[in-house]
Amino acid sequence: MIRRTSPWAWVWLLLGVIYFFVPLYATIQFSLQAKKGVLSLTAYQNVLSSPAFFSSFAFSFQTALITILVSALLIVPTSYWVNLKLPRLRPAIEFLTLLPIVVPAVVLVFALIRTYNRTALTDSRSGTYVLLIGAYVMLSFPYMYRAVDTGLRSINARTLTEAAQSLGASWITVLFRVIFPNVYISLLSGAFITFAIVMGEFTIASLLSQPAFGPYMNQLSSSKVYEPSALAIISFGLTWAAIGLLEVIGRRLPGRVQLVGGR
Numbered sequence: 678m679i680r681r682t683s684p685w686a687w688v689w690l691l692l693g694v695i696y697f698f699v700p701l702y703a704t705i706q707f708s709l710q711a712k713k714g715v716l717s718l719t720a721y722q723n724v725l726s727s728p729a730f731f732s733s734f735a736f737s738f739q740t741a742l743i744t745i746l747v748s749a750l751l752i753v754p755t756s757y758w759v760n761l762k763l764p765r766l767r768p769a770i771e772f773l774t775l776l777p778i779v780v781p782a783v784v785l786v787f788a789l790i791r792t793y794n795r796t797a798l799t800d801s802r803s804g805t806y807v808l809l810i811g812a813y814v815m816l817s818f819p820y821m822y823r824a825v826d827t828g829l830r831s832i833n834a835r836t837l838t839e840a841a842q843s844l845g846a847s848w849i850t851v852l853f854r855v856i857f858p859n860v861y862i863s864l865l866s867g868a869f870i871t872f873a874i875v876m877g878e879f880t881i882a883s884l885l886s887q888p889a890f891g892p893y894m895n896q897l898s899s900s901k902v903y904e905p906s907a908l909a910i911i912s913f914g915l916t917w918a919a920i921g922l923l924e925v926i927g928r929r930l931p932g933r934v935q936l937v938g939g940r
Contacts, residue, residue, distance in 0.1 A: 701913070708906035720907035729893055730908075737882075737890035740806075741875035744813040745868045748821045751814070753864065756825045757856050760834050767826075774819040782880040786812060790884070805885045812881045816874055821867035828863025829856075869919050877912065 711719035724730055759766050777785070789808055790799060798804040834856065841851045857864075882889035894912070898905035 701910075704906050704909055708903055708910055711903040720903040721911070723901075724897075724904050724907050724911065733888055733890045733893035736888050737876050740810065740813065740889065741872045743810055744817060744875055745871050747810060748814050748817050748871060749864055749868070752818070752821045752867075753825055753857060753860065754852060756822060756829055757834060757852065760826070760829045761838060770822070774822050777815050777818050782812075782816070782878070783884070785815065786881045786884045806887065809881060809885050809887055812885075813871075813875050813878070816878070816881075817867070817871035820870040820874075821864075824863045824867035824870075825860055828860035831863075832859045834859075869922075872919055873916055876915070 708720050709716040709718070711717055711723075755770075759770055789812060793799050793808060796804070798808045837855050837859065838851055841855050846855070876890055877894075878889070879891035879895055883892045883895070890912075894905070894908055897908060
């Protein structure tokens with residue numbers, strides 16, 4: 678017997694679409710009114726012609742990639758070891774993943790500055806950049822860890838590890854040739870959430886005096902009228918482009934690695 682979809686389901690879907698697209702439409706319409714009485718792309722041209730846009734975007738893009746790499750190298754081995762050897766620590770790790778969500782970013786950044794005051798991490802621009810990366814790794818911890826942990830639970834990491842070791846694989850081989858390929862999709866999910874967080878983050882980057890994309894957006898909104906709306910639409914498009922890239926990469930990935938030999 679075929680179940681019919683409840684009319685209420687369509688009502689809630691319609692309300693969700695309206696809630697999502699009406700503000701988006703209003704933002705797009707406002708961004709096109711830079712010239713009085715005429716719809717134009719002047720605001721978009723002003724944003725894209727600004728050197729500060731590309732420099733801040735490139736800075737945050739580079740920071741996001743480094744944050745994703747550091748998070749992956751830290752969280753995948755940690756989550757793998759917890760699943761394999763220390764399952765009793767999972768409640769404690771899951772509790773720790775809640776802290777970056779509960780603790781405000783302003784408290785986090787002031788705590789880092791106070792802790793590392795008068796050290797190389799606060800006395801130089803490269804040091805504060807390292808501090809920025811560390812803060813972003815902490816912010817991404819809840820999303821990266823839970824995504825990787827879900828992926829590890831779905832592949833039965835213990836069975837794969839035992840099978841790989843029976844073929845003579847070392848721990849490094851198991852980690853990089855068995856575990857990483859099998860949690861690649863989960864890792865990408867956490868990576869793009871991390872990407873979105875870093876690209877739009879304002880508080881930490883501003884208090885550490887970093888030329889990031891978030892402070893640039895805030896500065897633009899305080900000095901321009903139509904350009905902030907155009908920048909918001911551009912940022913929205915970049916986010917959806919990242920999601921689309923995730924979908925394309927996920928479809929083109931080969932099948933999961935099951936067994937591997939070698940040392």
